[in-house]
Amino acid sequence: MSVVTNHSTTAVPVVKTLSVSVNGRWLAVPQTTAHPLTGQPVATTMIQACEIAGVTVPHYCYHAKLAVAGNCRMCLVEFGTPALGPDRKPILNPDGTPQIRKSPRPAIACATPVSPGMEIYTNTPAVEAMRRGVLEFLLLNHPLDCPICDQAGECKLQEYSVEYGQAASRSVDEKVHKPKQVDLGPRIVLDDERCILCSRCIRFTRDLAGDDALGIVQRGSHSTLTHYPGRPFDHNYTLNTVDICPVGALTSKDFRFQMRVWFLQETKSVCTSCATGCNLLIGSRENKIYRYVPRQNDRVNSCWMCDSGRLNYKWIGRSDRLTQCQVRDAQGQMQLRTWPEAIQEAAGRLKQAAPGSIAFIASARQTNEELFLIRHLARKLGAMADSAPRTGEGDAWLVNADKNPNRLGAAIMFGLDRSALPVTSDTAPAAVGSADMLVGPGVQLARSGQECPRSIMGAAAERIGAKLPKIAEGIGRGEIRTLVVLGEDATKHLGAALLGRLENLIISDILPNATTPRAHVLLPGCAHAEKRGSFTNAQGRVQKFLKAVEPPGQARPESEFLVELVRAVTGEQFPQTVEGLFNRMAKETVAFQGITWAGLGDLGQGIAVEVLKT
Amino acid sequence: MIVERKPLTLWERLYLPAIIGGFKVTVRHFFKRKVTMQYPEEKWVVPEGYRGAPYLVKDQAGRTKCVSCQLCEFVCPPKAIQITPPGPQPNPETGNVEKAPKEFEINMLRCIYCGYCQEVCPEEAIFLMRDYALIGSHRDELIFNQEKLLALGGTHQDTIQKWQHK
Numbered sequence: 001m002s003v004v005t006n007h008s009t010t011a012v013p014v015v016k017t018l019s020v021s022v023n024g025r026w027l028a029v030p031q032t033t034a035h036p037l038t039g040q041p042v043a044t045t046m047i048q049a050c051e052i053a054g055v056t057v058p059h060y061c062y063h064a065k066l067a068v069a070g071n072c073r074m075c076l077v078e079f080g081t082p083a084l085g086p087d088r089k090p091i092l093n094p095d096g097t098p099q100i101r102k103s104p105r106p107a108i109a110c111a112t113p114v115s116p117g118m119e120i121y122t123n124t125p126a127v128e129a130m131r132r133g134v135l136e137f138l139l140l141n142h143p144l145d146c147p148i149c150d151q152a153g154e155c156k157l158q159e160y161s162v163e164y165g166q167a168a169s170r171s172v173d174e175k176v177h178k179p180k181q182v183d184l185g186p187r188i189v190l191d192d193e194r195c196i197l198c199s200r201c202i203r204f205t206r207d208l209a210g211d212d213a214l215g216i217v218q219r220g221s222h223s224t225l226t227h228y229p230g231r232p233f234d235h236n237y238t239l240n241t242v243d244i245c246p247v248g249a250l251t252s253k254d255f256r257f258q259m260r261v262w263f264l265q266e267t268k269s270v271c272t273s274c275a276t277g278c279n280l281l282i283g284s285r286e287n288k289i290y291r292y293v294p295r296q297n298d299r300v301n302s303c304w305m306c307d308s309g310r311l312n313y314k315w316i317g318r319s320d321r322l323t324q325c326q327v328r329d330a331q332g333q334m335q336l337r338t339w340p341e342a343i344q345e346a347a348g349r350l351k352q353a354a355p356g357s358i359a360f361i362a363s364a365r366q367t368n369e370e371l372f373l374i375r376h377l378a379r380k381l382g383a384m385a386d387s388a389p390r391t392g393e394g395d396a397w398l399v400n401a402d403k404n405p406n407r408l409g410a411a412i413m414f415g416l417d418r419s420a421l422p423v424t425s426d427t428a429p430a431a432v433g434s435a436d437m438l439v440g441p442g443v444q445l446a447r448s449g450q451e452c453p454r455s456i457m458g459a460a461a462e463r464i465g466a467k468l469p470k471i472a473e474g475i476g477r478g479e480i481r482t483l484v485v486l487g488e489d490a491t492k493h494l495g496a497a498l499l500g501r502l503e504n505l506i507i508s509d510i511l512p513n514a515t516t517p518r519a520h521v522l523l524p525g526c527a528h529a530e531k532r533g534s535f536t537n538a539q540g541r542v543q544k545f546l547k548a549v550e551p552p553g554q555a556r557p558e559s560e561f562l563v564e565l566v567r568a569v570t571g572e573q574f575p576q577t578v579e580g581l582f583n584r585m586a587k588e589t590v591a592f593q594g595i596t597w598a599g600l601g602d603l604g605q606g607i608a609v610e611v612l613k614t
Numbered sequence: 615m616i617v618e619r620k621p622l623t624l625w626e627r628l629y630l631p632a633i634i635g636g637f638k639v640t641v642r643h644f645f646k647r648k649v650t651m652q653y654p655e656e657k658w659v660v661p662e663g664y665r666g667a668p669y670l671v672k673d674q675a676g677r678t679k680c681v682s683c684q685l686c687e688f689v690c691p692p693k694a695i696q697i698t699p700p701g702p703q704p705n706p707e708t709g710n711v712e713k714a715p716k717e718f719e720i721n722m723l724r725c726i727y728c729g730y731c732q733e734v735c736p737e738e739a740i741f742l743m744r745d746y747a748l749i750g751s752h753r754d755e756l757i758f759n760q761e762k763l764l765a766l767g768g769t770h771q772d773t774i775q776k777w778q779h780k
Contacts, residue, residue, distance in 0.1 A: 147737055
């Protein structure tokens with residue numbers, strides 16, 4: 001293995017700025033910004049300058065992550081530029097300031113580049129009249145069925161109508177009727193009457209999802225959004241069009257008529273469906289989860305997430321969840337127990353077990369803190385501990401082939417944390433290329449956040465689960481007689497026959513599986529939406545997630561009862577709060593050093609990622 | 615603040631004149647029209663515009679006017695209203711009605727007859743009607759479901775029939 005370095009990225013290019021004024025306030029804006037699709041520098045537009053100035057320009061078709069279309073006309077603003085004399089020099093006022101020549105007609109802020117000395121006006125009477133006019137046109141054929149529209153409450157048409165529109169319609173003609181409740185694909189319903197033809201969905205699916213499936217047919221007021229005939233709109237990113245649709249034209253079938261959005265409590269969380277760890281908001285009400293929507297994190301998922309991850313929440317509310325602590329009595333019957341009793345039972349079994357006869361299998365779906373406690377317990381008991389790999393299909397965008405949300409965290413805890421190596425640098429950006437990734441302080445470190453190619457993740461996925469054959473062998477030989485399983489179906493990895501040989505099988509899980517009926521001690525755990533914690537995603541970003549709903553029955557966050565179990569077995573007291581536990585873990589684990597729970601913020605923090613060539 | 619207590623006058627201290635004055639009022643009422651009602655047996659006829667218990671109404675075609683927008687649930691100060699939205703599956707029985715509540719419950723024990731639900735309703739589907747005394751022998755009896763609310767609410771003679779032309 002040799003270390004690859006890349007120093008070209010360390011030279012930060014000097015950003016050229018130019019001075020513009022927004023509503024009379026002068027500010028410096030960069031001359032160019034990166035194009036949302038190609039990343040090439042393109043001229044900064046007026047809407048971006050206004051955003052830097054903190055001035056909201058209402059818009060429908062403009063989206064910071066999509067190509068500019070400039071068709072809704074909502075962002076019309078007035079502007080002026082310095083007047084030039086015959087010598088191409090600015091004409092100066094008597095007081096020495098450049099004379100501003102106001103443009104005779106407005107311009108759309110989303111597609112007009114800024115120029116030096118430009119003055120932008122967003123709140124003049126003319127601009128307000130233009131907004132009112134644009135809204136009147138947009139609402140000309142709008143069905144106004146807000147009471148039955150799922151977008152109501154987060155609809156830009158509603159919001160701007162209140163802010164800039166007028167209360168009554170002046171139109172006396174009958175509205176144009178277009179198709180309603182159109183089945184666009186397996187997950188999307190289209191209401192063409194509500195569509196304002198902004199083409200955000202078309203640009204998203206063409207430019208970002210790579211499936212040019214949508215388009216507008218017909219003319220004028222009869223223009224209709226539709227999908228390519230005979231081909232359903234069914235790729236794995238379709239539901240993002242529902243998010244970016246500024247009105248209620250595209251709605252999710254899954255969320256259709258389920259709950260009004262103003263009831264939903266939004267909790268910052270992270271997707272657990274794969275190792276990408278897309279940031280999301282959980283929408284819940286009265287202990288029920290209704291939807292996931294992506295939360296912007298430009299380091300991870302930008303504004304997007306895949307449909308499969310977004311719809312993977314229903315299992316949390318399943319009725320067959322494990323909700324009771326259970327202990328197998330001398331007759332082999334499972335008996336219900338309280339938490340202190342169950343913890344005592346588990347601790348007693350672990351303490352009585354001979355050193356070296358214990359093994360731990362903790363899922364890489366558990367949080368960093370939980371895995372840290374498991375590692376600590378395993379070290380104290382002299383036991384082997386590992387996670388199980390979980391691979392599936394990935395794609396070239398957000399879906400990672402590694403389906404463990406905390407695979408890297410598990411790798412850090414159970415093997416790859418090479419704590420003995422010295423730290424030499426923690427700021428040099430890592431090189432990426434055809435390389436394998438290891439985690440921990442090594443020769444070459446990177447404060448991550450930079451993109452790592454997905455091929456790397458696939459190669460690193462094999463690293464966890466390497467000890468599972470050894471554990472199986474140990475059970476087969478009768479050396480390992482006590483097994484602690486957290487969140488995994490051990491029959492899949494070890495085989496059902498081997499589990500029968502164990503003297504003690506201590507299990508914590510969320511849903512019943514083939515292993516749970518064999519447990520001697522069964523502890524009900526929590527889904528990520530029911531607890532707080534952190535995951536380390538595939539690119540080495542530690543991201544925290546918060547609690548949205550209460551766990552059912554007796555179920556408790558694993559970190560809570562693991563702290564009790566560690567105390568019952570070893571007498572050591574770990575912090576009982578997630579914050580304290582995380583900070584303790586960060587202190588005692590080299591890969592996480594320098595990171596605090598508070599420092600994670602909403603967008604997470606990169607850990608030192610070592611990139612090594614294989 | 616100290617309020618000085620005035621000493622009673624002689625007339626007041628006599629006591630009997632006040633008693634006689636009181637009896638005069640009582641005796642006068644013996645010869646007036648009776649205003650007290652024998653309430654449970656005798657019922658009060660409520661005036662027009664009285665705001666009693668809120669009920670749901672149907673349109674002329676017998677469809678629930680409510681579209682389950684849940685604004686009344688949102689605005690209800692004592693949280694008496696609970697609506698179960700229909701979910702994505704279309705109901706084949708309701709024809710061209712795109713959205714209607716799966717269940718609509720008003721807990722009449724909680725309702726304070728404030729009328730916010732009627733005020734906020736964009737579909738004119740809920741009205742405060744004439745019932746002012748709802749009696750039940752069990753708490754569950756006073757949680758009115760959609761069927762009961764519609765039966766009590768009756769039909770609304772509205773010229774706009776939302777689902778007629780959909």
